[in-house]
Amino acid sequence: MTLAAGQGFLSPTGVEIAFLLVGVATLGAAVVTVTTRQLVHAALWLVVALGGLAVEYLLLTAEFIAWVQVLIYVGSVVVLLLFGLMLTKAPIGRSPDADSGNRWAALAVALAAAATLVWVVVDAFRSTWVDLDKATAGAEAGAGSTRVTGEFLFRHWVLPFEALSVLLLAALVGAIVLSRRDREDPKAGGGTGPTSGRSGRRPGVRGTGAGTGPRTPRLGTAGTGVTAPRTSAPEAPAPRASAGRTPAGARGDAAGQAPPPAAPQPPAPPRPTPR
Amino acid sequence: MHLVYPAVLAALLFCVGLYGVLARRNAILVLMSVELMLNAVNLNLVAFDVWLRDTLHAGQALTLFTIAIAAAEIGIGLSIVLLVYRNRCTSDIDRLRDLADVPTAADRMPGTTDNAPDVADGKRLTRGEAAA
Numbered sequence: 001m002t003l004a005a006g007q008g009f010l011s012p013t014g015v016e017i018a019f020l021l022v023g024v025a026t027l028g029a030a031v032v033t034v035t036t037r038q039l040v041h042a043a044l045w046l047v048v049a050l051g052g053l054a055v056e057y058l059l060l061t062a063e064f065i066a067w068v069q070v071l072i073y074v075g076s077v078v079v080l081l082l083f084g085l086m087l088t089k090a091p092i093g094r095s096p097d098a099d100s101g102n103r104w105a106a107l108a109v110a111l112a113a114a115a116t117l118v119w120v121v122v123d124a125f126r127s128t129w130v131d132l133d134k135a136t137a138g139a140e141a142g143a144g145s146t147r148v149t150g151e152f153l154f155r156h157w158v159l160p161f162e163a164l165s166v167l168l169l170a171a172l173v174g175a176i177v178l179s180r181r182d183r184e185d186p187k188a189g190g191g192t193g194p195t196s197g198r199s200g201r202r203p204g205v206r207g208t209g210a211g212t213g214p215r216t217p218r219l220g221t222a223g224t225g226v227t228a229p230r231t232s233a234p235e236a237p238a239p240r241a242s243a244g245r246t247p248a249g250a251r252g253d254a255a256g257q258a259p260p261p262a263a264p265q266p267p268a269p270p271r272p273t274p275r
Numbered sequence: 276m277h278l279v280y281p282a283v284l285a286a287l288l289f290c291v292g293l294y295g296v297l298a299r300r301n302a303i304l305v306l307m308s309v310e311l312m313l314n315a316v317n318l319n320l321v322a323f324d325v326w327l328r329d330t331l332h333a334g335q336a337l338t339l340f341t342i343a344i345a346a347a348e349i350g351i352g353l354s355i356v357l358l359v360y361r362n363r364c365t366s367d368i369d370r371l372r373d374l375a376d377v378p379t380a381a382d383r384m385p386g387t388t389d390n391a392p393d394v395a396d397g398k399r400l401t402r403g404e405a406a407a
Binding site: 013015016019020023026027030031033034039042043046049050053056057059060061062064065068069072073076077080081083084085087088089090097098099100101102103105106107109110111113114117118121122125126128129130132143144148149152153156157160161164167168170171172174175178179 | 276277278279280281282283284286287288289290291292293294295297298299300301303304306307308310311314317318321322324325326328330331332335336338339340342343344345346347348349350351353354355356357358360366367368369
């Protein structure tokens with residue numbers, strides 16, 4: 001701010017040049033992430049974009065956040081996304097239906113939002129400079145180092161930090177509960193003693209699976225009644241109905257009944273999730 | 276460093292993520308785009324924290340909290356997507372239309388709902404006539 005007279009667009013410093021180059025690379029990786037038709041490549045380009053953002057944090061003298069970004073985003077979030085792509089049987093090669101039909105409307109919305117935001121931001125902060133030298137020279141360890149981060153995080157922000165730990169615990173429990181539901185099925189079919197209460201809960205689930213029965217013809221008639229692109233609706237409830245019935249068929253198999261012929265195509269094997 | 280550089284980069288990243296959320300069909304790709312948007316906000320927070328240099332370092336603290344919340348969000352979101360895939364054999368957002376307001380056969384028949392207001396009945400009647 002005080003050095004505003006001595007700086008300008010035409011005399012960029014080395015940090016600005018590095019920021020611009022890394023920023024162009026990050027933006028290009030992000031664009032490739034949202035436009036590529038190969039799903040696994042999208043996750044790998046997301047690594048490039050998030051790593052570029054970590055470099056930007058380093059250039060903005062926020063070292064601790066840069067390494068947290070590398071650890072959490074590049075280390076765990078992208079791995080989680082890759083596991084999700086594998087568990088949902090994402091196609092390896094090019095998938096032609098990666099983009100939905102409203103991509104031009106989405107492009108128009110994104111371009112309008114980008115134009116508005118860039119105009120507002122450039123107009124608002126036209127004469128604002130970040131003094132990176134003073135930020136690093138203020139403390140001997142730097143404004144974003146681990147020591148300074150620890151001090152302000154555990155001195156001033158300790159209560160939100162603890163609340164955040166509770167939220168992480170809730171998210172952990174929620175993820176486990178959501179992903180454990182199918183793994184209890186063979187245990188419930190075995191009829192062991194402690195899970196008998198859960199096996200008593202299972203017929204309710206099977207009842208909802210049977211409840212999809214009257215819904216299926218309704219969707220079929222709806223599909224035949226509307227326009228031509230909806231004609232794919234009569235095929236669409238067929239895997240849905242088999243998906244609804246297959247766990248019941250698996251339980252019926254465990255109870256001694258013969259499996260239905262739709263059983264050899266389970267919707268997804270009850271694999272353990274990455275957590 | 277000029278503040279416009281990180282601010283414009285954050286705005287453009289946010290809009291790229293916005294395009295991805297609106298245009299992608301696979302639910303996991305939508306989650307990736309959401310991550311891009313969250314990271315754009317994080318870059319904004321860090322840049323403004325370095326610019327303002329308050330003693331509490333609210334920008335960097337909020338960035339850390341946002342990263343943690345994004346990690347929790349991606350865990351819950353992926354487990355929900357896996358559950359949808361187990362039940363529906365698909366993770367395409369376009370096909371998850373059970374809550375969409377499409378006219379069904381029961382809606383087209385007039386008089387099936389007795390306690391509906393007259394305006395809705397008249398609309399349903401005209402729609403039934405148009406279909407018939």
